[in-house]
Amino acid sequence: MKVLVAYATAHGSTGDVARRIGSILQQNGHDVTVREAQYITDVNGYEAFVLGTAIESGVWLPALTEFVMRFEGQIKDKPTYVWVNCIRVMEEYGMSHIMEYYMPKELLAKLNVRGITALAGKLDLGSVDWTERWTLSTRYDGHAWPTNFDGDFRDWDKIFDWGISVIKDLQAVKLQQI
Numbered sequence: 001m002k003v004l005v006a007y008a009t010a011h012g013s014t015g016d017v018a019r020r021i022g023s024i025l026q027q028n029g030h031d032v033t034v035r036e037a038q039y040i041t042d043v044n045g046y047e048a049f050v051l052g053t054a055i056e057s058g059v060w061l062p063a064l065t066e067f068v069m070r071f072e073g074q075i076k077d078k079p080t081y082v083w084v085n086c087i088r089v090m091e092e093y094g095m096s097h098i099m100e101y102y103m104p105k106e107l108l109a110k111l112n113v114r115g116i117t118a119l120a121g122k123l124d125l126g127s128v129d130w131t132e133r134w135t136l137s138t139r140y141d142g143h144a145w146p147t148n149f150d151g152d153f154r155d156w157d158k159i160f161d162w163g164i165s166v167i168k169d170l171q172a173v174k175l176q177q178i
């Protein structure tokens with residue numbers, strides 16, 4: 001299938017995850033394009049979408065929200081899979097908190113979402129500027145201080161497993177189309 005992996009990132013680490021997911025799908029025979037959401041001008045011809053974003057202050061980065069709003073009409077009937085990269089997922093009850101508060105329900109309800117997850121991200125406090133430091137200290141959404149999570153927590157095995165779950169679901173979609 002022709003698949004678009006669209007992602008939003010502030011510091012680049014979600015892009016690495018997008019490229020990894022893209023290559024897993026590609027190796028499985030899909031025709032995959034991986035691109036940063038803000039630079040996508042056309043979604044014609046794609047049969048499935050994998051959408052990912054980093055989380056800041058408890059919400060999606062605007063680039064992915066804007067992408068969905070821009071192309072909702074063309075995406076809505078296609079199988080769609082969503083992931084977020086964040087830190088809160090590593091806290092107790094992190095996954096349920098994210099599903100409740102980090103996933104914009106009204107927006108997602110407009111799409112044909114068949115898979116959704118949260119994956120641990122990467123926080124490099126040495127590379128955040130003063131504005132982001134201020135955001136982290138005042139608006140970071142978590143129980144633990146983000147300084148406890150300074151590092152790269154991306155779990156490539158979990159990312160692989162999620163990629164495989166997308167592939168399996170796309171197979172099911174194909175079978176339904178026969």
Ligand SMILES: Cc1cc2nc3c(=O)[nH]c(=O)nc-3n(C[C@H](O)[C@H](O)[C@H](O)COP(=O)(O)O)c2cc1C
Pocket residue numbers: 008009010011012013014015054055056057058059085086087088089120121122123124128132133135136139140141142
């Ligand atoms: C300014 C800022 C605010 C953040 N706020 C949150 C937050 O509210 N909840 C959370 O779980 N992670 C938060 N994070 C962590 C990021 O979601 C995580 O580091 C992500 O993997 C970054 O991805 P990127 O490298 O693609 O930008 C924040 C990070 C920054 C820099």
